Amino acid sequence: MDAFMSQESYIIMARILSAACLAGLIGAEREYKRHPxxxxxxxxxxxxxxxxxxxxxxxxxxxLEENPGVSAYDPSRLASYVISGVGFLGAGTIIVQGVSIKGLTTAASIWVVAAIGLAAGAGMYFAAILTTVVVLLSLFFLNNIERFFRSSPRDEKIEVMLDNQYAALSEIVEMFEKENVLVKKVTGSADNTEQQERKISFVFHIEGSNQMNRTHLYDQLVKTKGVLEVEMTLPS
Structure with a gap:
């Protein structure tokens, strides 16, 4: 047992456990936010x-001890193969939906935890811990700063008049999702006078931005089955 648990074995155990803990902390954040x-x-x-x-x-x-005449050995070569190999694993978490791409942050976090594991395996505990702290801070707190640099989103309202005999509400919601438009709330006016004319209106509260193609969105709404009228205000 003593021969098995040598000084080298304790070093290896400490490095593997530290890598597991640090990578697990970042993974816990991704798990909490329900990423793939x-x-x-x-x-x-x-x-x-x-x-x-x-x-x-x-x-x-x-x-190496038994073959002293062997060519120079470079342990960093194996580490470089790990970094390049993990790139394929990270690519599997990237999802392309229309013009939007999701999963880039998760792919980057997988790449970073591989680097953290390599640093812990090399005994660079300070670098591994510092990197973990920086990554966790970026995942938890820097998301709001990233949103600040984007075009400022604002709530907009789109009123849609439907023929009550068609179940077109679900189709409209699916269309919004396809166009990557965030619907924050839907309100309906079921008790108005137009209800007697087999009509019903819904107000969609969406998160708009300067990049949103409102003309295309209007055309898609008008083409949806059961839609009688669309009223939306374009930003000035």
């Missing part, structure tokens, strides 16, 4: 990267 790659994925990527780094540092010592 969560706690287990990040923990596994960070731990695997750490193991690869530990193997590069300690796994070939006996071979």
């Amino acid at each position: 790659a969560g706690f287990r994925t990040h923990l596994l990527v960070g731990t695997g990267a750490c193991l690869a780094m530990v193997m590069a540092l300690f796994g070939f010592q006996s071979y």
Whole structure:
């Protein structure tokens, strides 16, 4: 047992456990926000990267000692393969929906936890911990700053008059989702006088921005089955 748990074994155990903990912290944040790659994925990527780094540092010592004439050994080569390989895993979390792309932050976090695992595997605990803190701060708090630099969103209202004999409300909501328009609230006027004429109106409260193509959105609404009238105010 003593031979198995040598000083080198304790070092390897400390590095792998530290990588698992640091990567797990970032994964917990992704899990909390219900992203495709969560706690287990990040923990596994960070731990695997750490193991690869530990193997590069300690796994070939006996071979090098038995073959002193072998060419120069560079442990960083294995680490570079880990970084490039993790890129394919991160690409699997990216989802393209129309003109929008989702999952880039999760893909980046997977790449970062691989680097954190490599740093922990190399014994660079300070760099690994500092990077984890920076990543967590960016994921938790910098999202609001990122929104500040984007075009300022504002609530807008779109009133849609429907023929009551068609169930077109679900189609309108699906159309908004397809156009990547965030619907914050829907209100209906079911008790107005027009209800007697088999008509009903809905007011969609959406989050608008300067990039939103309102003319295209208006055309799509008018073409929707059951839509009789659309009233929307274009920003000045």
